[in-house]
Amino acid sequence: MSRIGIKAAIAILCVIATPKLAGAQSGPPIIQTRFTADPAPLVHDGVVYLYTSHDEDDAAGFKMLDWLLYSSTDMVNWTDRGTVASLKTFPWAVQSNDAWAPHIIATDGKFYLYAPISIAGLPKNVIAVAVADKPEGPFVDVLGKPLIAPANDNIDPTVWIDDDGQAYLYWGNPDLYYVKLNKDMVSYSGPITKVDRILDYQEGPWFYKRKNNYYMAFASTCCSEGIGYSMSDKPTGPWTYKGPIMAHDARATGNHPGIIDYKGGSYLFGFNYELNFALTPMHHERRSVTVAKFDYNPDGTIPNLHWWDRTSAPQLETLNPYKRVEAETIAWTSRLKRDRDRPYDWAPGVTTAGDVKSGIFVTRTTDRSYIKVAGVDFGSAGASRFIANVANGVAGSMLELRLDRVDGPVIGTVSIGDTGAPGVWEDRQTAIKGAIGTHDLYLLFKGSGDRSLFDFDHWRFVR
Known part of the structure; x- marks a missing residue:
């Protein structure tokens, strides 16, 4: 999500009608009961757990107090699992805002939530970490202090554990940084390294490995923001820009990708402002997560999926109505x-x-x-x-x-x-x-x- 001040209001000539979903398709947005942003999908034990940040209903600028969880096994029907953590999880943090883009990863029977928050008296962000025994939490602050010390660029963490067990934490807007996490996932060794500038990078990095390729998807340069990506043959780069997954689009001043493989398919999560504009012609930071299914090209590159109104995700299995x-x-x-x-x-x-x-x-x-x-x-x-x-x-x-x-x-x-x-x-x-x-x-x-x-x-x- 962009943190470059309060974004300019967008004039919309008509109120966007609540969209109808075609049968057995997941279209934008997939969550309508709340405003959600910054998707952090996690596949665990055959279930997609979708962690999100949460824009309050009365938000004009950013007003974010907690992190939510939804789950699905068919990519169309999503079950609300409630609030998994909030600013209160970190009592030493400013409690009025700043529950920004999270990332959750599972390892060794634990679930680790990384999140950017603020500390009173400091005009800079830190990255905190909380731990849980189950996907739905409760998540508990285990450090009582930041994992990553205050700096202007400390937002939008993303974590991946490589095949050799080494975990990497990336983050940053407008520059990208990384550090190697220790085995305990709540400390790090070695220096914090600034990455050479990636073309069109702004924020919201999503780091992962697929087959022999490392990927860094991200929200592309504000404003408006699309979704771009780069690739490397090493977890620390150098990163080669590959182009847009979704081009810059005036309908969204912010973005944040999350990419997973699930049940034989590949999925891109992000967000749009469609439900906000169903309420008002004025731009507010009230966002809505959505998802699109895609296929990698034979060389591992990602095609341009265009905007959310041209994408969807098919239902993977039917729902059994004879169980609870x-x-x-x-x-x-x-x-x-x-x-x-x-x-x-x-x-x-x-x-x-x-x-x-x-x-x-x-x-x-x-x-x-x-x-x-x-x-x-x-x-x-x-x-x-x-x-x-x-x-x-x-x-x-x-x-x-x-x-x-x-x-x-x-x-x-x-x-x-x-x-x-x-x-x-x-x-x-x-x-x-x-x-x-x-x-x-x-x-x-x-x-x-x-x-x-x-x-x-x-x-x-x-x-």
Whole structure:
């Protein structure tokens, strides 16, 4: 993400409509319940764990307090795993902002989160590290001080462990630096080295090795920022610029790549501002992570994928509705509810919340808001019943189940109603008719007024 002051406002002549996702495709953006940026994907035990920074809903410039986690096994339906760390994880850090681009890596049964933060009284950033035993944390500050001491360039860390076990930490804007991490991953040996200037490099480096090639992807020169990359045959360079993965585009003043291989495919993560512009024609630092599938060229180079509106990621496998599915597993949701006659008036739509007792759940389920779950395989015999686990329901609230479209065939309607004591989770169920084969499932929330109708924890179908 760019740190070159507050970026100029962008004039947009029309409000961008909430995009529709084609069935079984992951289009931009993939997370709609919150503003997310700086994707740091990690593949672990067959799951993609997507760590992100988090722009607050009222952000104008950068307003970032914590780091979030989402997971997927099909690259289209993403499950909200909640907040994994925050500025409070580092009590010696400034607590008002600066939870900027993170990087997470797993080794020896531990998960290490590297993040740039600020220290009171110092107009410079440091890089801190926290450790967890599980992908979802909790992450704990193990040093009580910075890993990388204050300097102007200390943002956007990226870590890779080479085949010989040596870990490298890169970071920096507008210059790029690296250091060799020790085996403990929370200290380093040797000097901090400044890398020779890479053409079009600005920030947001993403360092990794694939086959015999080392890659350094990055946000290209601000502003606007695209995504470029360079290659080397050594982990410390020299780096040869190879060109854009996505060219500079006026629709984004910032960027940050994350690249992984998963289930036989290669994926580029980044972000755009599409949901911000669905709210307002003015530019704010309210970003949204998205993903694109791509194929490397035979020589290991990466093709130009163009912008997010020309890319997507196909669904890799269908979803089994006969096991417990977390309600916060979402391919698309109505983030906004707008009056078509007054397009600048808006109210927040579905989002998620969480607590120690219940974990993460869906809330703010206002009338006519909905969740789409892609590629649900009901099988040839089909489903006979649907069970939803809910709380805090109000009189007259309902959950309507439709196939393939928000106005598609109704397969069942769950009467939620008044669930009684606050915070008490109860099952509500209904008979199902017509749920056969593979379909996108739409869960529509129905009720009166603009209040939240009920909270929603998990669901499943019964054959």
